[in-house]
Amino acid sequence: MPPLNIQSYILKPFKAGYREGITFGKESALQEGFDTGFAQTGAPIGRQLGVLRGLVAALKVATQKSIMFQGSDEVSVSVEDLQQRLNRLGLKDLAPRDMQAEAHAREHRDIEAEGTDDALASAFMSLDTKESLDGKEELLAVEREVHQLLDKLGLQVSWPL
Amino acid sequence: MDVDLGDLVDLEQQFYDIGYKEGVNHGREHGLIEGRMLGKEKGFEIWEELGFYLGFAAVWLQILRSQSDSESRSVGHISHLLELIRAFPMHNPSKDHELNDFDIIGSLNRIRGRYKAVCASLGVKPRLISSNLQSKAADNEAPSLPDISQEDQESTNKPRVWSFMEAAKKAGTDGLSF
Numbered sequence: 001m002p003p004l005n006i007q008s009y010i011l012k013p014f015k016a017g018y019r020e021g022i023t024f025g026k027e028s029a030l031q032e033g034f035d036t037g038f039a040q041t042g043a044p045i046g047r048q049l050g051v052l053r054g055l056v057a058a059l060k061v062a063t064q065k066s067i068m069f070q071g072s073d074e075v076s077v078s079v080e081d082l083q084q085r086l087n088r089l090g091l092k093d094l095a096p097r098d099m100q101a102e103a104h105a106r107e108h109r110d111i112e113a114e115g116t117d118d119a120l121a122s123a124f125m126s127l128d129t130k131e132s133l134d135g136k137e138e139l140l141a142v143e144r145e146v147h148q149l150l151d152k153l154g155l156q157v158s159w160p161l
Numbered sequence: 162m163d164v165d166l167g168d169l170v171d172l173e174q175q176f177y178d179i180g181y182k183e184g185v186n187h188g189r190e191h192g193l194i195e196g197r198m199l200g201k202e203k204g205f206e207i208w209e210e211l212g213f214y215l216g217f218a219a220v221w222l223q224i225l226r227s228q229s230d231s232e233s234r235s236v237g238h239i240s241h242l243l244e245l246i247r248a249f250p251m252h253n254p255s256k257d258h259e260l261n262d263f264d265i266i267g268s269l270n271r272i273r274g275r276y277k278a279v280c281a282s283l284g285v286k287p288r289l290i291s292s293n294l295q296s297k298a299a300d301n302e303a304p305s306l307p308d309i310s311q312e313d314q315e316s317t318n319k320p321r322v323w324s325f326m327e328a329a330k331k332a333g334t335d336g337l338s339f
Contacts, residue, residue, distance in 0.1 A: 054218070
């Protein structure tokens with residue numbers, strides 16, 4: 001009778017199964033995650049920022065071409081300021097933190113601390129966890145100012161677009 | 162104690178199955194996280210561009226109307242542009258039966274073409290269209306009415322639905338794969 005070897009009858013098959021399972025599980029969930037991120041975060045945030053950039057860009061061209069608001073330096077200055085502030089904002093400033101990803105990264109870090117080899121922990125630690133509150137507040141502030149400017153110029157852009 | 166070799170093979174299989182099940186759960190979590198990151202970026206990229214056209218067109222429509230120029234060619238182009246953008250989905254239409262046949266790339270191209278037509282009729286330089294540029298520029302300097310317009314070359318043979326694989330190829334593996 002061969003000695004019952006834990007290594008070959010338990011750990012090895014367990015690890016082999018785990019590896020196969022992880023690959024399958026990951027691949028089968030990628031598209032679902034993609035669709036979620038697209039619809040819940042990327043598209044609405046991109047749209048909000050893009051609309052404001054478009055509104056401001058149109059105002060800028062209109063002032064430059066002197067089609068409207070002739071001689072109004074005040075308008076040009078606010079348009080310039082708003083455009084620069086919008087250009088400083090990006091997805092990273094506006095997207096909410098992915099709490100599930102961060103929690104999972106912490107789990108990996110804890111496992112790693114116990115000596116399990118896992119390169120994922122460090123990859124997850126590099127996830128962007130920048131506090132996004134400032135960016136969102138700035139976007140809302142710009143949005144208010146853009147609306148005020150449109151009102152002032154008598155442009156009744158129906159909102160929301 | 163008698164140990165049947167068959168039992169041992171079965172034992173191996175049992176632990177393989179247990180490992181597999183746990184692996185699937187863990188892998189699923191990673192797939193969701195990684196997919197979300199890529200979907201977020203793609204959705205942002207596309208809708209930042211469309212949002213820009215939307216805002217741009219909305220202001221010009223009002224300007225033209227205020228100049229009682231509402232019969233002009235520009236107004237027609239703008240109305241059509243707004244219509245096209247409003248029909249564009251805010252989510253990936255892959256699972257949406259009503260939108261299953263929605264031609265994303267075709268629609269995107271029509272929108273870009275219509276936007277350029279709007280700009281031409283207004284005598285305005287169009288914003289540079291480059292998805293790569295936009296996603297990279299988001300952090301430092303977003304494109305603001307640059308001088309040259311550029312044809313989007315890559316759009317001819319893309320699939321109609323945004324697939325994760327395509328986005329992953331573009332973004333690289335990001336250091337998150339196993």
